[in-house]
Amino acid sequence: MNFLAIDASTEACSVAIRYNDKQFSEYELCPQSHSLRLLPMIDSVLKQAEVKLTDLDGIIFGQGPGSFTGVRIGIGVTQGLAFSAQLFARGVSTLQAMAQQAFDEKGERKVIAAIDARMSEVYTCYFEVDDQGIMQPQTEETVLAPNLVAQFYQHLALPAYGVGTGWDAYAELVSLMSNSSASPDILYPTALAMLTIGQVDFDKHCVDAEHAQPKYVRDTVSWKKLPGR
Template sequence: MKLLAFDTATDACSAAVCCDGASVHRYAVAPRGHTALLLPMIEAVLAEAGLRLGELDGIAFGRGPGAFVGVRIAAAVAQGLAFAADLPVVPVSTLAALARQAWRVHGAQNVAAALDARMGEVYWGAYRATAAGDVVAVGDERVCPPAAVPVPAGDDWVGIGSGWDACTEALHAVCPVRAQLRDAQPHALDVAVLGGLRLARGEGVAAEHAQPVYLRDEVAQTLAARAAAAR
C-alpha cells in the first residue's frame, strides 16, 4: 500500500507517505501558514519516498472537525491531487487521528479526543484502539459544551487534544481521565495509517466525494445567534 496523507485541521501542518510499512513525514506548527507549507511538504515526502503521485494507491486527508479554513485546505488539495492522478480518497477524522496518536506514542487503549471548538464548545470523540493499530469510535463525534459531552463507560480513559487544555476543569468534571496528553496535535502519520486501513476495506471515495466535516451546521454562527436558538 502506497498512500499519501496530510492534515491541516489545527495549528499543525503535516504530510506523510506510507509505503509497504515504511514512512516519511514532515510536520510543523505554523498557525495560518498551511497554504504556503502544505504543497512543499507533499512534494518533499513524495521525493524522499521515491514516488510519483500516479504511483500511489490513494490519498488520505484529515477531514475535520477542526479549524474551518484548515479543513477546507486539506479537502481542496486532496480533491485536486486525486482528480489529477485518478486516485481514490480516504477522508479521516481528525479526532480519530488524535486518538491513534495517543495509542502510537503512549500506548493508550481508551482515548477521549477533544479539540477546542471556540464559543465555549469542544469537538468530541471517544475511541478504543485495536491490536491492528486502528481506532474504533465509541458513539458519535459531536460539537457541544464540555458539560454535555457523552461520557464513555469505564474509568481507564486518556484525554488528548486542545479541548482538554482549553476546558480542563469542565471536561474533568464530567469525564475524569487517568492522564491528559498536552500539546498534542493531529499528525499525518496517523491519518496515513487509518487511511490505509480504510482503503483496504474498500472505504475510499471518488475525489468529488471527498468532503470536509465541520460538525457545526453554521460556520460563522455568533454567540448571540446560538443563545437565541437555544431559547
Template sequence: MSGLLAIDTTTTACSVALRAGKAVLCRYEAVGQGHSGTVLAMVRAVLDEAGLEMTDLGALACCSGPGSFTGVRIGIGVTQGLALGADLPVIPVSTLATVAQGACRTHGAAAVAVAMDARMGEVYWGCYRRRGAGVVTAGEEAVVSPDSVVLPGTGDAWLGCGTGYGAYAEVLAERLGEAVTVVDPERLPDARDCLALAEVRLAAGARGVAAEDVVPTYLRNRVTQG
C-alpha cells in the same frame, strides 16, 4: 499495497505522511494559519525523498474535519486537486479519530476521549477504543459544551487528549473525574496517524471515494474561520 499519501491541515499544525514500501516518510510543522504556503512543499519533499511521483501512488488520505473552517477546506481542496490530477481515490479520515490514533501510538492508550477546542465555548468531542492497528468510535462525534461531555460505559481508564483539555481544563476535570487518568492537552492531529487509519480501512477492503465526493465534517452549522 501501492504508495499512500496522507495530508492534514485541520488545526494549527500541518503535516503529510507517505507510505513507500516499508518506510513511512513524514513532515510535521506548527504553521498557525500558514497551511496554504506549506502543505504542497511538504508533499513534494516526501515524494522526492521516496523517489516517487503522484502517479506511483494507489490512494490519498486526508483529515476531513472537524477543525478550523479554513484548515479543513485547504486540506480537502489540496487532496482533491492532487487526486484528480493523478486519478486516485481518497480515504477521508476523522480528525478526532486521527488524534486518538496518535494518543494510542505515543501513550499506548486503550481508550481515548478527544476534546478539541471548537471555540464558541464548545469542544469537538469523540471517544475511541483501540482495535488492532487502529481505533473505533465508542459513540458519535459531536460538538458540545465541555460541561456536558459524556464517557461511554463504566470502569474504563480513559486518556484525555486534545486542545479542549487546555482550554477548558477545570470544567472537563470536574465533569470527567477520575475516569480520565492521563491528559495530553497539546495533542494535535498528525498525518502519520491519518495514514495508519487509512491503511486499516484499505486492508479491510475499503476503496475510497472519488475526489469530488470528499465532504468536510464540521459537526456544527456555524463555523469559525480560525
C-alpha cells in the same frame, strides 16, 4: 499499498507518505499558513521517498472536525492531487487520528479526544482499540459545551486518556482525563496516524476525488477566539 496522507484541520499542518514499507513525514505548527505550507511539504516528502504521485495507490486526508478553513484547504488540495493523478481518496477523522497516536506511541487503549471548537465548545469522541490495533469510535463525534461533556460520557468507565486542545482550554473536562496531572502530550493530529487508520480496508471506504467531503460536526463558523487566546 502506498499512500500519501494530508492534514490541515487544526493549527498543525502534517503530511506523510508510506511507500514500499518506508515512511516519510513532515509536521509543522503553522496557524493561518496552511495554504502556503501544505504543497511544499507534500513536494518535500515525495522527494524524500523518491516517488511520483502517480506511483501511489491513494490519498488519505483529514476530514475534520477542526478549523473550517483548514479542513477546506486540506480537502481542496486532496481533490486537486487525486484528480490529476487519478487516485482515490479516503477521509479520516481528526479526533480518531489523535486517539490512534495515543495508542501507537503510548499504548493507550481507551481515549477521549477533545478539540477546542471555539464558541465555548469542544469537538469530542471516545475511542477504544480494536483487534487490528485501530482506535474505533464508541460514541458519535459531537460538539458540546464543556459542562455537558461529563453527562455525554456518563455511561462509560472513566477516566480515560485525554488528547487534544480541549483539556487545557476548559477546566471542566479535567476530571474525565486519566492523565490530568499534566497538559496532554498529544494536542494535534498527525498524517502518520491517519496513514495507519486509512490504509485499513482503503478500497472499501475510498471515494472519487470529487466526492471527498469534510465532516464539520458543527455548521457555524466562529471567528471569535476565547479571551486571552
